[in-house]
Amino acid sequence: MSGGLNNPGLIARDRAALWHPYAPASPTLPLWEVEDAEGVRLRLRDDGGARHEAVDAMSSWWSVIHGYRNPLLDAAAKRQLSRFSHVMFGGLTHDPAVELAERLVAMAPADPGRPALGRVFLADSGSVSVEVALKLAVQYQAAAGRPNRQKFLALRGGYHGDTVGAMSVCDPVDGMHAAFGGLVPANVFAPRPPASATATPEDLAAWRDAVERLAAAHADGLAAIVAEPALQGAGGMHAYPPECVRILREVGDRHGLLLILDEIATGFGRTGELFAAGHAGVVPDILCVGKALTGGYLTLAAMLCTGEVAAAVSSAGRLLHGPTFMANPLACAVANASLGILEGGAWREDVRRIESGLARGLAPAAALDAVADVRTIGAVGVVELAHDVDVPAVTRAALRRGVWVRPFRNLVYTMPPYVSSAEDVEAITAGIVGAVAEVHAGVPA
Ligand SMILES: *Cc1c(COP(=O)(O)O)cnc(C)c1O
DSSP states (O other): OOSOOOOTTHHHHHHHHOOOTTOOSSOOSOOOEEEEEEBTEEEEEOTTSOEEEEEETTHHHHTOTTOBTOHHHHHHHHHHHTTOSOOOSSSOOOHHHHHHHHHHHHHSOOOTTSOOEEEEEEESSHHHHHHHHHHHHHHHHHHTTOTTOOEEEEETTOOOOSSHHHHHTSOTTTTSHHHHGGGSOOOEEEOOOOOTTTOOHHHHHHHHHHHHHHHHHHGGGEEEEEEOSSEEOTTTOEEOOHHHHHHHHHHHHHTTOEEEEEOTTTTTTTTSSSSTHHHHTOOOSEEEEOGGGGTTSSOOEEEEEEHHHHHHHHHHSOOOOOOTTTTOHHHHHHHHHHHHHHHTOHHHHHHHHHHHHHHHHHGGGGGSTTEEEEEEOSSOEEEEESSOOOHHHHHHHHHHTTEEOOOBTTEEEEOOOTTOOHHHHHHHHHHHHHHHHHHHSOOOO
16 A cells, blocks of 8 residues: 555544544644655645645654655665564574664764763663663662662753653653652752853853752762753753763762763754764763664664673673563664664765754744744754744644644744755745744734
């Protein structure tokens, strides 16, 4: 069966049977059926049956960096499909997993002065990789004779996933903690780092003091520091100075805390460095990657840790985690193809081209009264409103301009696939600026 099927009533059937992300069971937000996707384009149908073609400004939430139906990724999936799609990882191994681990180790941030990220745990989603990272840090501290260190120092404004442990290190206000009371473990939160665009040396010094004070006060109960380096994504698309990542590394070292960097959104080139930690020259003890790992084809994530952390935990026992679909071969095979494309190096120029296109194209939005800020970091562009976005109205207005966006809170943002041409990026920025102007500034379409 191929695209272009006529599925009358599909959206009504969806509404009767399915949940969508962060939505009530009977969502009021509009929904579109995807008929087909190729390159950077989605072919959609609305509930009235009308067709829309749109450039995907979201890379399906950071993941589809090489575009839909990428020939190399399609071929890798088909090749693996004809061998085996899945086998258990207990007592068995396979070349897609081993190759992927070796690739990740080779590309991970490194510094001759620190232990290398040499050991890989393949998890089935970003949130699970964060859970594994948190558990590993606790087990590491216990192995080092500090069993009381079971809490984390995290940043306000952070986002690390939706499972309970991951949720506990998300921003305590936006992170839905209030809805779950005692289910979510209490952690320690440092202030959000100052914004890149406005941070003064005094802001940085004040932030450093706040982090240092919290770490000193709670060190006996803390296993690790957890942060998204350089760019907090789902917690507000907040870009902050790399200097802050170095501060986290120093403070953590001083107090015996591991550093867990969550690069599930920022990894694989999105911010202009292969990993955002590279902007700071920081190597963490534990690194989480996901989202773009398979080029957006299949769900897969990875937690990397240093040989030192792995050895400490293993000398005392074993890492207590093991998902059914750990190291799924189909996902690993596609991930290898995706990383193979990145190893070619063209992403660097792609991200630069997209960044300058986004900066140029989004700039006019700054003149709109409703707009509080416009910013880019790597191939991420953000239009921040002074108030919440009218999500259905802006989504529809952008779609009429041939662009798929999914705003949240007060943000209309884009992270285009790396294969987007200059014209695609122009379409995206024109669509976003036009939609925001139409919906929030009353500029006629
Ligand atoms: C998306 C995301 C996660 C969670 O990944 P899932 O695959 O959705 O579980 C964790 N951390 C960051 C920074 C993310 O952007």
